[in-house]
Amino acid sequence: MNINRSGLFWGLLLIGAGGVALAQQMGYIDQFTDPRVWMGIFAAVSLLAFLNYALSGWRQWGWLFPAGIFGGLAVTIALATNNVDSAAVATPLFIGLIIPFAAAYLMDRARNWWALIPGGIMLFLALTTLLVDTAGGEWVGALFLFMIAISFLMVYLGNRTRLWALIVAYATGVLGLAPLMSVGGRDAAYFGPIFLFAVALPFFIVYFRSAQNWWAIIPAGVLTTVSVIAALAIAGLIRNANQGGYANALLMGGLAVTFVVVWLRHAKPWAKIVSIVLALVAVASVFFASYSQIFWPLAIILVGIYLFYTALRPKAA
Template sequence: MKRFDVGALIGLILVVGGALLLLQTFSVVSFAWDTLFGFLFAAGGIAFLWVFARDREQWWALIPGLVLLSLGALLGLQWIAPRLAADWGGPLFLGGISAAFWAVYATRREFWWAVIPAGVMLTLAAVAGITQAFPEAGGGLFFLGLGGTFALVYFLPTPEGRMKWALIPAAVLLVFGAVLAASEAEILRYVGPAMLVLAGLYLVYRAFTRQAPSEAKED
């Protein structure tokens, strides 16, 4: 798509938005502000997605396109179902940002870097949603999600081979997330005593297995 087409499309959206604001100012029409801005954001998102649809080389348009579209959906949800938006608006918007970067990677597989913000935003969306029911699970889930993101980066195919550096942050974040999740779930209170019991049983087992051959030799 030519730059003139992109500018004309964005300019048309601005003209429509400005005209609606003027009509509301002069009391010609009446709109709720969140509904109006939701429409404008959604229209802007569709415009950027149209830019990408016309020219697949314009991959950058996926990011503002899906972000604006998710923001418009959030404002529309606030108008249609305010309670639902209060609980799930955050995960919806963060999920939209994540989807934008996943779409970039799906379009250009050489852009492995897009997986990192995609995974981070998806983790934040999951944390925002799950903490609605389990407030104490947020910290551990956040670090587990970040660790899983870097682990995925390691497994991604690249011309240079696997990116081994990603294993370091993946391992650190996964271990820290597992410990934090265990402490948040109060599992550590039971892990310590259970480990002592298992260690004791192992020592008793080793003692009996060593004693049996020695007794057999004496006989």
């Protein structure tokens, strides 16, 4: 006879729990006030659930949810009764929740890739309960972001076509650096330039993978230039109004170099004009640094005059 072990297990569990509760309400048995009784009950339920998992040929990983949860509760009660006064008493419960997700993923990595995400969250919660009493909030925040990054990285490695998972892993991994910037007296302001360069890095990778991706060097160059200028400003190397001209020169110079690469390496004639204009603006920014407040308005006016002239100039037949 084919027996539904799942229905049998939960049916007996509910009948037993209801019978005990009814007997307590009617006064036939005393209330279970000794935590060791509950520890034994939870351990027994966990063992029965694990036994059903074993009898299923180690394939019905859903049995590991009651096995892990009730087993974790039993260990949590044991720790609490032994005067463990910290957040670590909740760690076994989260470890118990990791087990079924790990089993699901290992049984069929192609179909059960999703189990890595909740499994990573449970692992983070387990580590948090262990570290929260000793580590600072910065480490906990960074750990959370790094665990998410690792989870999505594993999803990508399981199937290289899931580029969305790699993007999420990279983004959360970079953001995980932000809380750590203030650890050990570091200046968190430098995270801005680091983040900008981290955003530029994927564009560099796309650019160097194929010559057809010439467009990727433009956002890569712009973001890298801005990150360098921001780092110099935070370091105090660009402080006063006169040095603002040098910042403009660096910006225009970095952009000019970017378009020079597009011009020389990919034979784009329009990039030649852009790079020359940017280089001239960079040089002018250095020589007219003391007039930096009026330089850009004048430059905009000159560009407007040029466009106005080209619009009215008669076109050749």
